[in-house]
Amino acid sequence: MQSENNMAIEDNLDPHDWESMRELGHAMLDDMLDYLQGIRQQPAWQPIPPEAKAHFTSPVPWEAQDPGAIYQEFKRFVMPYPLGNTHPRFWGWLFGTGTVMGMYAEMLAAGMNTNGGDLDNHSAIHVETQVVNWLKEILGFPASASGLLTNGCSASNLNGLAVARFARAPWDLRQEGLQGDHPRLVLYASTEAHSSIRKAVELLGLGSEALRSIEVDAQYRIDLAALEAAIQHDRKDGLQPFCVVGSAGTVNTGAFDDLNALADLCKSQDLWLHVDGAFGAWAVLAPSLSHLASGLERADSLAFDLHKWMYMPYELGCVLVRDEGQHRHAFSYTPPYLAGSHSGRGLTGGDLPWFTDKTYELSRGFRALKAWMSLKEHGLSKYARLIEQNVQQAQYLAELIEADPGLELMAPAPLNVVCFRSVQPGLDEPALELLNQKILLALQEQGIAVLSSTRLAGRFALRVGNTNHRTRRADFDLLVREVKRLGDRLLRDLSD
Ligand SMILES: *Cc1c(COP(=O)(O)O)cnc(C)c1O
Numbered sequence: 001m002q003s004e005n006n007m008a009i010e011d012n013l014d015p016h017d018w019e020s021m022r023e024l025g026h027a028m029l030d031d032m033l034d035y036l037q038g039i040r041q042q043p044a045w046q047p048i049p050p051e052a053k054a055h056f057t058s059p060v061p062w063e064a065q066d067p068g069a070i071y072q073e074f075k076r077f078v079m080p081y082p083l084g085n086t087h088p089r090f091w092g093w094l095f096g097t098g099t100v101m102g103m104y105a106e107m108l109a110a111g112m113n114t115n116g117g118d119l120d121n122h123s124a125i126h127v128e129t130q131v132v133n134w135l136k137e138i139l140g141f142p143a144s145a146s147g148l149l150t151n152g153c154s155a156s157n158l159n160g161l162a163v164a165r166f167a168r169a170p171w172d173l174r175q176e177g178l179q180g181d182h183p184r185l186v187l188y189a190s191t192e193a194h195s196s197i198r199k200a201v202e203l204l205g206l207g208s209e210a211l212r213s214i215e216v217d218a219q220y221r222i223d224l225a226a227l228e229a230a231i232q233h234d235r236k237d238g239l240q241p242f243c244v245v246g247s248a249g250t251v252n253t254g255a256f257d258d259l260n261a262l263a264d265l266c267k268s269q270d271l272w273l274h275v276d277g278a279f280g281a282w283a284v285l286a287p288s289l290s291h292l293a294s295g296l297e298r299a300d301s302l303a304f305d306l307h308k309w310m311y312m313p314y315e316l317g318c319v320l321v322r323d324e325g326q327h328r329h330a331f332s333y334t335p336p337y338l339a340g341s342h343s344g345r346g347l348t349g350g351d352l353p354w355f356t357d358k359t360y361e362l363s364r365g366f367r368a369l370k371a372w373m374s375l376k377e378h379g380l381s382k383y384a385r386l387i388e389q390n391v392q393q394a395q396y397l398a399e400l401i402e403a404d405p406g407l408e409l410m411a412p413a414p415l416n417v418v419c420f421r422s423v424q425p426g427l428d429e430p431a432l433e434l435l436n437q438k439i440l441l442a443l444q445e446q447g448i449a450v451l452s453s454t455r456l457a458g459r460f461a462l463r464v465g466n467t468n469h470r471t472r473r474a475d476f477d478l479l480v481r482e483v484k485r486l487g488d489r490l491l492r493d494l495s496d
Contacts, residue, residue, distance in 0.1 A: 015067075024067055031075070036086065036100060039470070043447025045084035052077045084450050088470035089479065092452035094251060094279050094308050094417075097468050101377045102313040105370035117364040118338055120350030128368035129352055134375065135318055139284060139304075140297025146324035148358045149306075149316060149367045153278035154196035156303030156319035159359060161187075161200045161243065163301055163321050164272035166330040168242035174330075178205050186234050188212045189245035190222035192252055194276055197245050219412055220255035222246070224265070231269055243272040248293050248304075249280015252454050252463075254415030256280060259295025266300075275299040278317075279309040279467055280415060285384040289391060292414065309390075309416075309467045310383060312374050316367050324353075332357035390416045390466045397464060397476040406484055410461045419454065419461040422487035431494065433460040438490045439483055448482050449475075 015021035035042075055077045085095035114124040132147040141147075150156045164187075166173050171182055178185075185206055189197050191213045201211045212234070214227045231241050244266050246257040259275060266273040275281075275296055281304040283289040284296065296302065299322070306316040321327040334340075334357075340348040356362050375383075394416045401407040401420045410419040421436045436453075440462055443449050454463050462483070 024071060039086050040088055042087060044087045044089045044450050045444050046447055048081040052081060088468060089449035089475050090468060091464040091466050092450040094465040094467055096307040096314060097311050097470055098313045099311055099374060102370045102374050105373040106313055109366035109369040112366060114366045115363050116366050117356040117362045118354045119347050120352045120354055121347050124366045125352050127372050131368045131371045136320060139281060141320050144324060145320055145322050146327035146358060147318060147320040148355050149318050151315035152317040153303050153305045156317045157196045157276055158200040158203060159319045160274045160301030160303050162204060163327055163330040164243045164274055165204055167326040168272050183238055183240040185242050186210045186212055186239045187243035187245060188214055188227055188230060190214050190216050190247060190257060192216050192220050192250040192255060193245055193247055194251050197276060220250060220253045222257045224261050241271055243274055246273060246275045248275050248277035248296055249415055253411040253419060254417035256292045263295050263298035272300045274301045277302055277304040279305060282309040282387050286388040288388060306371055309387060311469050312370050316371060328357045331359055386469050393471055393473055393476060394418050394466045396473055400480045410456050416466040418464040419456055421461055422483055424491050435490055435494060436460055436462055439486045442486045449479050
């Protein structure tokens with residue numbers, strides 16, 4: 001009697017009715033598989049109607065609600081209005097498209113609910129270590145290099161630049177910080193470098209002025225002469241250059257800096273080379289593209305994503321650091337309550353390095369499982385073919401654009417990023433910009449395709465970034481047709 005009373009008082013969060021929860025889970029899985037299987041029939045995007053938005057202003061739920069009812073709410077208000085990036089005609093920014101097996105891995109990892117930060121005598125640490133080892137091998141890093149999975153390339157850039165800063169400051173920066181009487185640390189990247197580089201520099205306390213923006217050539221690659229001159233100039237001024245950031249695939253046009261030249265320069269100038277290869281690093285997989293990424297393997301640190309061009313579900317990035325000691329030196333700090341034994345016994349006695357020694361995070365999810373399962377499911381050769389396919393599709397689009405007098409290719413497209421616009425005789429620059437902005441919106445709002453935009457040499461451009469494994473060439477035929485149709489129609493509206 002006593003114990004029954006206790007059972008009533010001591011509640012928990014497991015299902016009260018496992019059987020109906022099991023049914024609900026199966027229904028969710030079936031619905032999601034139906035959705036992904038039929039994704040091509042869905043609009044590429046649709047706006048959230050005001051009624052649906054209003055749904056998200058309901059009060060804090062103090063009382064329990066039925067799981068089935070919550071799922072119905074999801075189906076009505078959440079599911080129908082996704083970002084759209086699983087759709088075959090989503091090419092805005094650089095988005096990942098995800099896979100079914102990746103989704104399963106997410107579910108399994110969530111079920112295990114393990115913590116991949118510290119404590120090394122459990123399977124997740126071995127899975128992540130193996131994934132990082134595979135990635136080192138694929139990207140040409142030595143087996144002795146260090147690395148960890150992150151939530152994305154922004155975090156990877158921050159991690160890599162933090163290591164660079166600690167490794168290259170000629171004083172004990174972990175202890176003294178930037179507050180002492182020291183020369184100012186400065187670093188270099190092209191004007192085309194990703195915004196996450198500047199954010200990282202600001203977060204690291206260096207100040208965005210410390211990030212020297214170096215101009216690019218006609219191919220949007222960093223201008224090496226200008227870079228050298230800037231380094232010399234800063235040294236003369238008594239500043240402390242410590243790092244160059246190379247881009248392997250810029251977000252605007254997919255350009256690659258000359259990474260071998262940067263590696264040579266960094267060697268002769270005693271600077272750290274960090275490479276941001278968010279999506280472009282994966283060019284190494286495709287025989288016809290790998291020359292672009294040559295030199296990548298010489299970086300001191302390399303940041304890249306697996307949720308963009310390796311098509312794995314969000315969130316998943318990686319940072320590799322050539323020198324494991326320097327990686328640890330930047331982050332390792334072990335208070336007594338976290339100490340491990342490396343005795344081979346017990347949960348803290350494993351033989352692997354702790355990932356928490358390589359990042360500021362302590363608790364970390366089991367991101368590695370989706371990478372491990374995905375790489376096995378498809379095999380690297382399949383990824384190589386798909387990456388090649390995406391680039392060939394982008395080249396195909398560029399050819400369609402160049403063959404059409406009503407369209408203008410606005411930058412070289414060496415990889416999977418294509419910038420273009422609709423041109424109409426007699427329109428000046430402001431009118432062209434307005435027209436193309438309207439085309440961009442119409443494509444999105446009519447659910448035809450999602451593109452993003454950028455500005456190249458001050459001119460507005462429609463931008464396609466193709467990291468989509470569901471795209472077919474015919475989707476680009478359709479895109480060109482629709483851009484032209486919308487262009488003609490909107491031109492009539494503009495002149496009315
Ligand atoms: C997307 C991107 C990033 C940032 O990566 P996240 O995974 O979005 O954090 C950094 N650099 C480049 C070149 C990118 O394309």
